[in-house]
Amino acid sequence: MKPRTGFKVFRTIALTVVVLSLVAPLIWMVAASFKTNVDIYDSAKALVFTPTLDNYGTVLQQANYVQFIVNSLWVAFAATALSLLLGVPAAYSMSRFNMRKSALVVLMARVIPGVSLLVPWYYVFSNLRMVGGFSVLILSHMFVSLPLIVYIMMGFFDGLPEELEEAALVDGLTHIGAFRRITLPLSVPGIATAGILSFIFSWNNFMFALVLSGADTKTLPVAIFDFVGYASIDWGGLMAATTVVTLPIMVIALFVQRYIVSGLTAGATKG
Amino acid sequence: MPAVTAPERAPRGASVMPDTPGWARWANDHRKWLFAAPAMAFVAALIIFPLAWTGYLSLTDSAGSVRAESEFIGFGNYVEVLTDTDRFWPAVARTGAFTGVALFFEVVLGMAVALLLWRPFRGEKWVRVAILLPLVATPVAVGMMWRLIFDPNIGLANQALGWVGIGPQPWLAGQHTALPTTIFIDIWQWTPMVVLILLAGLTSLSDEPQEAAMIDGASAWQRFRHVTLPLLMPTVIVAILLRGIDALKTFDILYATKGRGGGSFHEVETLNVYAYGLSFDYNEYGLSSTVLILFFLIIIGSMWALTARRKGAGR
Numbered sequence: 001m002k003p004r005t006g007f008k009v010f011r012t013i014a015l016t017v018v019v020l021s022l023v024a025p026l027i028w029m030v031a032a033s034f035k036t037n038v039d040i041y042d043s044a045k046a047l048v049f050t051p052t053l054d055n056y057g058t059v060l061q062q063a064n065y066v067q068f069i070v071n072s073l074w075v076a077f078a079a080t081a082l083s084l085l086l087g088v089p090a091a092y093s094m095s096r097f098n099m100r101k102s103a104l105v106v107l108m109a110r111v112i113p114g115v116s117l118l119v120p121w122y123y124v125f126s127n128l129r130m131v132g133g134f135s136v137l138i139l140s141h142m143f144v145s146l147p148l149i150v151y152i153m154m155g156f157f158d159g160l161p162e163e164l165e166e167a168a169l170v171d172g173l174t175h176i177g178a179f180r181r182i183t184l185p186l187s188v189p190g191i192a193t194a195g196i197l198s199f200i201f202s203w204n205n206f207m208f209a210l211v212l213s214g215a216d217t218k219t220l221p222v223a224i225f226d227f228v229g230y231a232s233i234d235w236g237g238l239m240a241a242t243t244v245v246t247l248p249i250m251v252i253a254l255f256v257q258r259y260i261v262s263g264l265t266a267g268a269t270k271g
Numbered sequence: 272m273p274a275v276t277a278p279e280r281a282p283r284g285a286s287v288m289p290d291t292p293g294w295a296r297w298a299n300d301h302r303k304w305l306f307a308a309p310a311m312a313f314v315a316a317l318i319i320f321p322l323a324w325t326g327y328l329s330l331t332d333s334a335g336s337v338r339a340e341s342e343f344i345g346f347g348n349y350v351e352v353l354t355d356t357d358r359f360w361p362a363v364a365r366t367g368a369f370t371g372v373a374l375f376f377e378v379v380l381g382m383a384v385a386l387l388l389w390r391p392f393r394g395e396k397w398v399r400v401a402i403l404l405p406l407v408a409t410p411v412a413v414g415m416m417w418r419l420i421f422d423p424n425i426g427l428a429n430q431a432l433g434w435v436g437i438g439p440q441p442w443l444a445g446q447h448t449a450l451p452t453t454i455f456i457d458i459w460q461w462t463p464m465v466v467l468i469l470l471a472g473l474t475s476l477s478d479e480p481q482e483a484a485m486i487d488g489a490s491a492w493q494r495f496r497h498v499t500l501p502l503l504m505p506t507v508i509v510a511i512l513l514r515g516i517d518a519l520k521t522f523d524i525l526y527a528t529k530g531r532g533g534g535s536f537h538e539v540e541t542l543n544v545y546a547y548g549l550s551f552d553y554n555e556y557g558l559s560s561t562v563l564i565l566f567f568l569i570i571i572g573s574m575w576a577l578t579a580r581r582k583g584a585g586r
Contacts, residue, residue: 120321204410261399
């Protein structure tokens with residue numbers, strides 16, 4: 001079906017508006033991060049201004065952001081790796097043995113409000129003297145990562161023909177051997193999808209770190225608030241901080257676009 | 272059955288099995304639970320047990336410190352919360368308004384954009400990139416970004432209104448404009464999610480019903496209304512379900528734009544923000560647990576209502 005010319009013109013205009021309204025605020029944020037606070041207050045210098053790196057100097061040196069970047073990377077990486085380790089075999093079992101009730105329990109975690117777990121967690125982990133440490137942050141982020149990974153991988157394993165494993169059994173591999181040598185290598189795209197999404201969700205997570213992190217283990221989304229004072233806001237520093245948090249993840253997203261889209265839409269078309 | 276019978280079926284593999292140590296055979300036979308158990312144990316320890324505890328706390332007068340003694344008071348908290356027209360019910364109303372309005376615009380706009388992107392065209396790649404950016408951006412950072420744009424004095428939003436001759440608006444700072452502004456931010460960030468889900472649904476549709484309707488002389492709107500939409504309905508419900516659950520639980524952008532308690536007049540205080548404040552600003556653990564259990568029931572209830580409709584639509 002070939003669209004008509006009138007529709008094409010309308011589509012071009014409409015989609016230009018859509019793209020601009022999605023991208024313009026982000027460009028505004030990045031632009032403000034290169035402005036002095038005086039220029040931010042001056043509407044004449046909205047687009048034409050002398051760029052400065054001062055805000056990034058503040059963020060990276062005074063505000064100790066190098067530490068927070070490392071914290072965020074470590075928590076996101078560890079939570080993702082551990083969730084993959086637990087979640088991929090579990091998703092395999094749930095898919096192959098049709099354990100729909102067990103799967104439902106894991107997936108319920110996507111529905112539960114995080115706050116309802118925080119008070120019990122806080123009690124238990126403060127008694128164990130773990131609050132403020134990395135281990136509790138990683139565990140809390142797994143609450144988001146693990147169900148996500150199980151959900152995506154179950155869909156992936158459902159679509160992977162069992163015949164391949166059966167052929168491996170005929171060739172003398174054990175079931176676990178077939179999983180390890182046949183199924184896992186074939187699942188790399190699914191694992192990449194699940195891993196990338198889990199990493200992004202953990203990187204972006206705010207509430208758990210707000211309660212459970214300490215001054216040294218703060219992750220980036222919490223550290224952003226360092227620039228919001230009671231009386232005034234250091235807008236330049238704040239926009240540099242938000243750029244430092246969002247830009248890396250957006251650049252990564254451009255390269256792994258396909259995986260992110262397939263992860264976010266996983267299971268959506270099964271009806 | 273599997274490990275033992277395999278060699279019989281495959282003489283070639285016979286040499287493998289006898290060498291297999293006993294523990295590996297045991298593992299092989301019990302792989303179903305061996306694979307699932309670690310994840311299930313994690314879920315039980317860190318999700319089910321804490322949730323049950325929250326349920327218990329909601330029946331006590333626990334407050335001040337989690338270590339302090341607390342007494343079992345039955346449904347006293349529930350009576351207190353359900354008769355609280357000062358904070359609880361307004362929070363319920365805000366949660367409903369936030370979710371309802373945001374979902375409505377996200378689904379309508381998402382459907383429009385998905386339909387525009389349905390057929391391939393030149394430059395499609397760039398539109399898809401732009402759509403992905405808000406989705407992966409950190410919500411707290413997104414909140415801060417809009418806080419600058421909506422700043423009543425220096426923000427771009429009021430400057431832009433000035434160009435077309437409209438006076439400045441208070442946006443996030445106004446008692447009545449704050450909630451709509453946060454809804455706008457949610458729509459900006461999450462409409463792309465709905466676009467991606469609906470686009471996946473559209474792409475999986477076959478062309479034949481469309482072509483048949485075209486031959487019958489159906490207009491573009493008739494084709495959408497009577498062919499595409501009914502076929503796409505299951506995907507629309509999935510999109511509403513996924514987005515709705517997250518919209519009900521919105522916290523990050525509300526906290527980033529209005530701070531604790533949803534602002535000084537609680538103008539954006541939804542159930543999640545209210546429960547968080549009760550727990551960590553006021554240390555009212557009994558009351559906050561009650562709000563959370565009720566909140567949880569509201570989420571489950573709305574999910575149930577939607578999936579019931581979904582089954583009804585499939586019939």
